[in-house]
Amino acid sequence: MSSQAAGWYDDPEDPAQQRYWDGTAWTDQRRPQQGPPAYQSQFGQQRDFPQYGEPAQHGQVYGGPQPQQAPQQDQPRYGQRIPGYQPPPARPQYGQPQYGQPQYGQPQYGQPQYGQQYGQPQYGAPHQPYGHGQPAGYGYPGQRVHTTPDGQLLSGWWRRVFARILDGIIAGIIGLPLTGYFIYQYSKVLWTYFQDTLDRAAAGTPTTSTTLPPEIYKWMIPATLISLVVSFVYEYLFLTKKGATPGKMALGIAVRLRDVPGNPPGSAVLKRYGLYMGIGLLSAIPLVGTLFSFGALLNELWPLWDDKKQALHDKVAETNVVRR
Template sequence: MSQQPSGWYDDPSNPDLIRYWDGVTWSNHTAPKKSPTLSRTPTASLPQQDGPSQGGRVQSGQGGQVGQGGQDAGRPPMPQGSGWDAGHGGPQQPSGQPSAPQYPGWGGQGQQQGWGGQGQQGQQGYPGAPGYPGAPGGAANWMSSIKTTADGVPLASWGRRLGAWVIDGVILVILTFFLWRLLAPEVFTELSRMVDVASTGDQAQLEEATRQMTDVVNAASLKTGIAQFVLVFVYCIAFWTTTAQTPGKMAVGISVRRADRPGPLDLATAVRRRVLSLLGLVPGIGVLWGPLSVLDGLWPLWDDKRQALHDKIGRTQVVVGKQPRNRS
């Protein structure tokens, strides 16, 4: 498509304005299509396309051409900084209509474009400038920058996913506290005793209380660790397979779905999506779970499909909005 010349065109984002096209891209200079003072302009002062001088207008001596002093009288005033080139005179309009700007170099020498794409005598309309939102094909240009699923659903941003993770994390910390209270009450008993000893200032007793506290926590860590894993597992699976949204995802307006179809996850897909977390329970490998979980959380930042590692294993994607309750 040939390059459009610079000039004033209909603003693609506001039908009441015109915007200056610099030949490459849209500038920030805009102006109203209709002058706010036009209704106060006497119709007698507006120029005619042809004919003798009207309303005291000074004509040049050349074939009825309006002189330079009268050429701007009917033009809507442009705001300061609009980028309007006063040297590019607009075509003369019939009485009662605002005059339009000339688009230099367009349509050949001696021709001026019609306003709003409607040509006047000896003039032609202009097509929309290429590559801007609002022109034919322009919407597709900016829409193509939005990442979507294969069927066109917008993918959730990393920021929303992080927000959902924080909210779910707070909920799970609270649930874990009650889980420890239920399964390992002795830990809280020792903790209370250690606080009392610390308040006495007896260093020897404090060291002994600290050692006993450590032993109690280590003894309870296996059962509480397994119980905590089950808690998170059930929390995620239950929400993924019913509403496709944990409370955190509900709060930020996103949901999880299979990559190839909408709807809540089936049980097999939901389990696959959690399988990566099993590494935290494997002796000798669990130490790697910390760095791996960080990498997993950051992966959507550079992934073309915005999938984390656990999304790739489960073949899932996180999208904007809710999922239909019925699985496809």
């Protein structure tokens, strides 16, 4: 019996009970028999038939020998530890998913949730930067985006147009105390010229001249020059200090060097503003003004088809208008 594995066996002193054998000696732990006593069971011998309530194994015949079985580990009592005993793995309850399997209604890894398209982030999840995990110039799958070389998103064309309109209004209001008098005199001369033209047409002696009276230029030129100075100071200070004018801030865009993030330097602002306003001034010159007017329009429309979303003045200054 010394080689017998630890477990419950028939008590040699009382056949109506079972006694625990610890592998080397009998202990004082006893329990009632779990079924009727074994038929012709002797101490240390296996029973020829299954215990009461225990199903017969495959190939077992009552009264005959049992098939060879792998030794089973004895389950410890509550609070008792047996060296080498490995408890069986817990089975999931009904409706509970096994380890590594998603719950009912939960998408598997890599699959979108209900109403979510492939490639879109989940609700509340942080957005990945544009171009993350995609070739340069691409955002979400199938979506083409334009960025600077370091990945900052470029502004769309309409944002630039509305920002320019807002800046023109703001700069005009700022310079009004300096240009107001010249604009007033210019308006008076222009109104008088139109009245004379209408009176001549009503009297039957219409004028054939298409040129404006010289006095108009006397007031128009100073007003234009002052407006240009105010506009230049306005744009230069805001771009070099803030990276964006108030109009651009309102539209959520800014100006930067294409290859270097941050506020553009003064030299880049000078080149940018110089070409933009130079084309505008040349378009006001008689005769050749029409050609330069076309150039000014081309400069404004250039970002629509340019792969870097640059206007002509951006290309000269090596700048980009980007989203903040």
